[in-house]
Amino acid sequence: MGSAAAYHLAARGKRTLGLDRSAPPHNLGSHGGLTRMTRLVYAEHPDYVPLLQRANELWRRLERDTGRTIMQTTGGVYIGPESSRYISGAIESATRHGLPFEALRAGEIAARFPWFRAPSGSVAIADPGAGFLFPHTAIDAQLHLARASGADIHTNEPVLDWHADTAGVRVRTARATYHADRLILAGGAWMPKLLAQSGQGGTPAIKLTVTRQTLAWVDPPDPGLFALGKLPVWAFTLDGATVYYGFPITPGGEGGAGLKLAHHAPLVPTDPDTDPRKATADDAVPVLAFLRDHMPQALGPVLDQQVCLYTNTADDHFVIDLHPGKPNIVIASPCSGHGFKFASVIGEILADLAESGSTRHDIRFLSAGRF
Numbered sequence: 001m002g003s004a005a006a007y008h009l010a011a012r013g014k015r016t017l018g019l020d021r022s023a024p025p026h027n028l029g030s031h032g033g034l035t036r037m038t039r040l041v042y043a044e045h046p047d048y049v050p051l052l053q054r055a056n057e058l059w060r061r062l063e064r065d066t067g068r069t070i071m072q073t074t075g076g077v078y079i080g081p082e083s084s085r086y087i088s089g090a091i092e093s094a095t096r097h098g099l100p101f102e103a104l105r106a107g108e109i110a111a112r113f114p115w116f117r118a119p120s121g122s123v124a125i126a127d128p129g130a131g132f133l134f135p136h137t138a139i140d141a142q143l144h145l146a147r148a149s150g151a152d153i154h155t156n157e158p159v160l161d162w163h164a165d166t167a168g169v170r171v172r173t174a175r176a177t178y179h180a181d182r183l184i185l186a187g188g189a190w191m192p193k194l195l196a197q198s199g200q201g202g203t204p205a206i207k208l209t210v211t212r213q214t215l216a217w218v219d220p221p222d223p224g225l226f227a228l229g230k231l232p233v234w235a236f237t238l239d240g241a242t243v244y245y246g247f248p249i250t251p252g253g254e255g256g257a258g259l260k261l262a263h264h265a266p267l268v269p270t271d272p273d274t275d276p277r278k279a280t281a282d283d284a285v286p287v288l289a290f291l292r293d294h295m296p297q298a299l300g301p302v303l304d305q306q307v308c309l310y311t312n313t314a315d316d317h318f319v320i321d322l323h324p325g326k327p328n329i330v331i332a333s334p335c336s337g338h339g340f341k342f343a344s345v346i347g348e349i350l351a352d353l354a355e356s357g358s359t360r361h362d363i364r365f366l367s368a369g370r371f
Contacts, residue, residue: 004347
């Protein structure tokens with residue numbers, strides 16, 4: 001979100017400074033793992049759909065402007081109990097916005113999507129607009145264009161504290177102190193700490209919880225069955241709450257070695273400054289059990305694992321808004337594990353909010369005030 005905001009602001013001719021405690025792209029925060037799913041038939045809330053449509057326009061524009069491949073459209077399939085919100089929400093979003101989709105009954109799933117063994121009572125939603133993004137490429141491209149438009153990007157420069165009043169904002173880092181008219185906070189897993197660093201001894205304006213998630217890559221006996229062009233992106237819920245999801249194998253290995261999958265679930269809170277970012281054999285147990293029962297042709301040795309950090313709100317929706325009580329501070333990116341696909345449009349929204357305090361995009365359902 002920060003790289004996208006810097007790109008949009010610099011392109012508008014605004015004097016822009018980007019600060020990062022590390023050197024993005026990297027695997028220390030919430031954008032690691034080499035691929036991120038993008039979907040249009042969005043179960044989480046129908047109001048996300050217009051943002052997704054604009055995000056995809058902006059991803060394609062970024063590709064044209066840089067000549068780099070950022071987004072692959074593969075189609076997607078989402079499988080789960082008919083009564084689950086993951087299925088009913090997807091249908092609601094698609095119906096409200098007139099999106100193309102196809103609903104399949106349990107007996108049709110195996111014929112159409114032979115990779116999966118769905119429990120009785122399951123249904124599936126086919127989403128032709130789904131695919132995936134290469135997050136490292138996207139971030140690198142946004143930062144390249146931001147710099148080309150005049151932005152200063154300072155990496156490996158942690159923010160120590162910040163202060164805002166009617167005269168502007170002050171940000172103190174490990175190297176210097178900076179003054180500006182507006183400040184955007186888009187620190188991912190460090191947002192709880194950034195929101196507490198007002199220099200006034202305050203507590204965070206919004207309660208956020210950082211959790212540790214793990215991703216795995218396995219080596220199927222026949223990798224060709226799961227190659228890009230054959231396997232769509234997919235998501236599979238057994239209980240209507242947690243979700244297993246995954247991606248096709250990319251021919252050049254850009255998506256990692258082997259077949260990538262992960263488990264989107266509430267996990268133990270962690271601290272981004274002390275978490276070792278090291279996955280263990282125990283972390284692979286749930287995904288291997290899922291493969292054994294529901295994607296048996298994919299079951300194979302674990303080739304790699306990585307750790308990704310989620311920054312969660314109480315209702316699993318984003319917060320994109322002005323800071324409560326500090327209108328020259330813009331808050332972004334506590335995105336509860338489903339935000340990267342929106343980064344391009346959120347960057348546009350953040351630029352709007354920093355410039356004028358408002359945006360043409362409907363983000364009322366993402367307001368800080370709901371808490």
